[in-house]
Amino acid sequence: MHPFAELSAYLDDALDPTAKAAVETHLDACAVCRTRLAELRGTARLIAALPAPVPSRSLVPRVSVPFWLAPIRTLATLASAAALFLFVASALLAGAPSGTGGGAAAPAAAPAPYAPNAGGAAGPTGAADQRTLVSASASPAAGFAINTPGATPAPEAQRSGQTDATKAATGTAAPAARQEAATPGPAARALGLPERPQLGPSPWFWLALAVGFGVLAFVLQRRLRGT
Amino acid sequence: MNGASGEASALLVEQARRGDARAFEQLAREVERPLYRHALRMVGQVDAEDVVQDALLSAWRSLSSFEGSSFRAWIFRIATNRALDRLRARRRHPEVPLDPPTEEDNDRSWAEPAAPGPDLAEIAGDREALVIVEQILATLPVEQRAALLLRDVEGFAYEEIATITTVEIGTVKSRIHRGRLAVRNALVARGWRGPAG
Numbered sequence A: 001m002h003p004f005a006e007l008s009a010y011l012d013d014a015l016d017p018t019a020k021a022a023v024e025t026h027l028d029a030c031a032v033c034r035t036r037l038a039e040l041r042g043t044a045r046l047i048a049a050l051p052a053p054v055p056s057r058s059l060v061p062r063v064s065v066p067f068w069l070a071p072i073r074t075l076a077t078l079a080s081a082a083a084l085f086l087f088v089a090s091a092l093l094a095g096a097p098s099g100t101g102g103g104a105a106a107p108a109a110a111p112a113p114y115a116p117n118a119g120g121a122a123g124p125t126g127a128a129d130q131r132t133l134v135s136a137s138a139s140p141a142a143g144f145a146i147n148t149p150g151a152t153p154a155p156e157a158q159r160s161g162q163t164d165a166t167k168a169a170t171g172t173a174a175p176a177a178r179q180e181a182a183t184p185g186p187a188a189r190a191l192g193l194p195e196r197p198q199l200g201p202s203p204w205f206w207l208a209l210a211v212g213f214g215v216l217a218f219v220l221q222r223r224l225r226g227t
Numbered sequence B: 001m002n003g004a005s006g007e008a009s010a011l012l013v014e015q016a017r018r019g020d021a022r023a024f025e026q027l028a029r030e031v032e033r034p035l036y037r038h039a040l041r042m043v044g045q046v047d048a049e050d051v052v053q054d055a056l057l058s059a060w061r062s063l064s065s066f067e068g069s070s071f072r073a074w075i076f077r078i079a080t081n082r083a084l085d086r087l088r089a090r091r092r093h094p095e096v097p098l099d100p101p102t103e104e105d106n107d108r109s110w111a112e113p114a115a116p117g118p119d120l121a122e123i124a125g126d127r128e129a130l131v132i133v134e135q136i137l138a139t140l141p142v143e144q145r146a147a148l149l150l151r152d153v154e155g156f157a158y159e160e161i162a163t164i165t166t167v168e169i170g171t172v173k174s175r176i177h178r179g180r181l182a183v184r185n186a187l188v189a190r191g192w193r194g195p196a197g
Helices: A004-011 A017-029 A031-048 A069-093 A101-109 A126-138 A155-173 A176-181 A186-190 A203-225 B006-017 B021-043 B045-061 B071-092 B127-139 B142-152 B158-165 B169-189
Strands: none
Touching: A004 A017, A004 A031, A004 B169, A017 A031, A031 B127, A031 B142, A031 B169, A069 A203, B006 B021, B006 B071, B021 B045, B021 B071, B021 B127, B021 B142, B045 B071, B071 B142, B071 B158, B127 B142, B127 B169, B142 B158, B142 B169, B158 B169
16 A cells, blocks of 8 residues: 555655654655655655745835824925915015015025925925026016025025026016015015015915925935835 | 744844834844745735735734744734635635635546656756646645645745644645645646656
C-alpha cells in the first residue's frame, strides 16, 4: 500500500517520527513513491517561485496620524482661500484710487504672500499672484495702493515687479483726474501717509491670515502624506 | 524569513500593543507585501488591496487581544478571514463571477503523463509553468488554496496554518496534499513528467 497521502506532509517534515520512519522505509523500496515525492517537491518549488505582486499603493493605515488632522487641513485650506478673497475684496473696497501713476506698483512691493495649498489662489510662485494684484489695483476703482514709488519689491517679485509696475502705471495713467481726488488707502496709512476712515480690519490683516492658514494647511498636508 | 527578524518584531509588537502607532505602522509595512500577494491569490486583484487594508486596520484595533507568539501568523489569520468573508459576500451576489467550490473535493488520483515532456525539476522558473500554476491555483477550492499558499509561498508550519485557518492539523495536511496534487496533475496534463519518471 503506497503512502501517497503522507508524501506532502513527509516533504514538509510534518509527520510524527513513527509515520516518518514508516514512509522512509517504504520509499527505500518503492520507485513509484520516490517519483511521486519528487513530483510534489518540484510542484512545491514552482509554487514558491511564483512572482511576488506589489500593491499599487501603500496599504498601511496611517494610525499614527490623529483622525482630526485631515479635516483640520481642509478647513485651513478653505480659511486661507477665504482670507485671500477678503484681502482682495477689502483692498478693492478700501477706498478710491490714490496717488499718482507710480502708486499702482504698490502691491508688487508688498510682502510676498507665501501660501501654499491656499485653494490655489496663492501658490508659492508669488510673482504670478503679484501680477494679479497689480492688475486689480490698476483699475480705476482700486484705491488700495502704497503711494511710494521708492518701495522695494519683495524678493520673489523682484524681477517681474518692475515690468508689472510699468504696465500698471500705464493702466492707471488715464483716470488721473480721479486719482488726484482720491484719499490714500490703508497701506498708505501704514506708511504714515494721510489716513482715510475705514471699516473692518486692514487688508494686510487678511493677507497675513491667508498666509498663516496657507502655511498651516501646507504643514498638515505634509504630515498627512507621511515621510 | 520569520526567524531573523523575530526579535525585532517581538519588540515592535510589544510597543504596538502598548499603543505605539508608529511601531504598528512599521510592523504593518513588514507584512504588507506578503499579505497582498496572499490576498491577491485568494480574492483577485480588484479586492486584494481592500482586504489587506481592512485586515491591517482591524489588527490595529484589536491588537490588545493579541496574545500569541507570532504576529505574522495572527495578521495572516485576520487577512485570510477577511478574504474568505469577501468570497462569501460574492456568492451572495451572483452578478460577480463564480469562485471555485468551497467544499473539499473528492480524492484526487495521480494523473499519468500523456506524453514525455520536460522534467518537472527543470522547469522551475519557467514562465509558462508559472502561468499554469497561477491558473490552476485560481481553480482550487479556497480552503485548499489558502493552505497551499500559506505553506509553499509564505512558509508557515502546519501547526500555524491550522491556527490561521482554524481547522485541525489533519485537515491542513489533507488540503495541502490535495492542492499540490491538483497543481502537479495540471502540469502533467500539459506534457510534463516527473523527475524520476
